[in-house]
Amino acid sequence: MSDLGIGIVGLHNHYHAYPFADYLRKGLPGMRLVGVADERADLAKEFAADYTDGVWTADYADLIRRDDVDAVIVTSYTSAHADHVELAAEAGKPVLLDKPIATTMADARRIVDASEQVKVMMAYLLRYLPAYRQVLDAVRDGAVGDLVSGFYSIRFPVGAITDSPKTTTQGWYADPVRGGGGGFLDHGVHFTDFFRWFFGADAVNVTGQVGALTYKDLGVEDYGIATYTLDSGAIVTVESTWHAADYFGPLSSPDHASLSGTRGEIELHYQKSPQTEIQGIDPPWTGRRYLDLVGEERYEACYRDLLLAFRDWVNGEEPDGLPTAYDGLKALEMILGAYRSAETGARVTLPLDENVAEAAA
Known part of the structure; x- marks a missing residue:
């Protein structure tokens, strides 16, 4: 089985985006970081130079729809989560979603609905x-x-x-x-x-x-x-x-x-x-x-183990205690x-x- 290509959607919660990227850069079996999207072009470009082969975009949909992106980590600002998860669902890409799930129950329900199409795991450290x-x-x-x-x-x-x-x-x-x-x-x-x-x-x-x-x-x-x-x-x-x-x-x-x-x-x-x-x-x-x-x-191992649980879930396993979109809601x-x-x-x-x-x- 080929490595799971990961795209990072938004660097707004940088407290989580960068540690995830650190572990992916160091190397986790079965995973590789492909690229990043953020509307702040200078930040995205710098991040891509440090953590990827230089793949970045200011257009979230472009990253999510890339053929070499198999799954996404959504660490954008909270009110954008529902839109980004729905984009991923339309593209058939599983999602590791930052907390909080959303700012409203309506958006949280949109994400739960999207999780019927693709797997959505909450990043509860x-x-x-x-x-x-x-x-x-x-x-x-x-x-x-x-x-x-x-x-x-x-x-x-x-x-x-x-x-x-x-x-x-x-x-x-x-x-x-x-x-x-x-x-x-x-x-x-x-x-x-x-x-x-x-x-x-x-x-x-x-x-x-x-x-x-x-x-x-x-x-x-x-x-x-x-x-x-x-x-x-x-x-x-x-x-x-x-x-x-x-x-x-x-x-x-x-x-x-x-x-x-x-x-x-x-x-x-x-x-x-x-x-x-x-x-x-x-x-x-x-x-x-x-x-x-x-x-x-x-402490830091929580980022590693969360990524590995996400990988295993995407690949068909059922890791214990894995937090779903419903848990986020x-x-x-x-x-x-x-x-x-x-x-x-x-x-x-x-x-x-x-x-x-x-x-x-």
């Missing part, structure tokens, strides 16, 4: 963190009993969010149309997906608050917090921010989760040592267990429900009906 996957195995083995509550939080500075590697401004990230929201949406969808993945459950209601607490002229929120009841009866909270004064890490672990089960507790701090702690009360999980990976397995719905709750001051029932969903967006 947390699902491919080696430490988290090992902890999930322990949860499934009964290390802490049934999960009943959780809290996931990130403290991130808005100054670390930029429109491209060459700018210092937020650009599309702070555009409520192109980005769809601010600090709560941007990172929050990682965590709403995390809870669906770890708890194996969907949210049935949400109470949320969002606001611009530090950067009041940003144009979007820099803070959001929401508490969800899941259909398992568990209660989980997501706090996602861009309002930290600086990037304080790794000792303070700006990204962390706390999980409680009926027979134990778990701490996840992948940017700090130890990265995870499991405390159980039943053999063989009695006491405390720690996990601390080193090298690329500590459900993670977005949880965020939009929180926005709606903040707007109305009331608890919002999930799933959202169409009128509520589009009003929240």
Whole structure:
């Protein structure tokens, strides 16, 4: 079987586009990077010179329709996702899609519909963190009993969010149309997906608050917090921010989760040592267990393993825990429900009906 030719559609989320390209340039079996498309011609041309044989275009459709492009990675700004996925579906090209899936439920449904024509995988990095996957195995083995509550939080500075590697401004990230929201949406969808993945459950209601607490002229929120009841009866909270004064890490672990089960507790701090702690009360999980990976397995491997899972899925395998377009829709719905709750001051029932969903967006 020949290598899967990959095209990168948009460099707007450069935080993901460039690491994917780094791994493809280093060489992953069965994959090769063909070219890139971005309307910012200078950026696309420079990227192509660094990562490809110089193939670039400012026309997304031209790249997607190339005969040597077999699949695409979509890392364009969020409101363009539905258009780009539909272009890929028309061309019969599978898609690895950046988060969030879309800015509205209507666009998310367009992408789910397109996934009936071609495979669409969400690029949820947390699902491919080696430490988290090992902890999930322990949860499934009964290390802490049934999960009943959780809290996931990130403290991130808005100054670390930029429109491209060459700018210092937020650009599309702070555009409520192109980005769809601010600090709560941007990172929050990682965590709403995390809870669906770890708890194996969907949210049935949400109470949320969002606001611009530090950067009041940003144009979007820099803070959001929401508490969800899941259909398992568990209660989980997501706090996602861009309002930290600086990037304080790794000792303070700006990204962390706390999980409680009926027979134990778990701490996840992948940017700090130890990265995870499991405390159980039943053999063989009695006491405390720690996990601390080193090298690329500590974090960067999530990009590698996500790409390999995408390759395997395109080639007909069924990798465990692979996030689909439907998972992207459900993670977005949880965020939009929180926005709606903040707007109305009331608890919002999930799933959202169409009128509520589009009003929240």
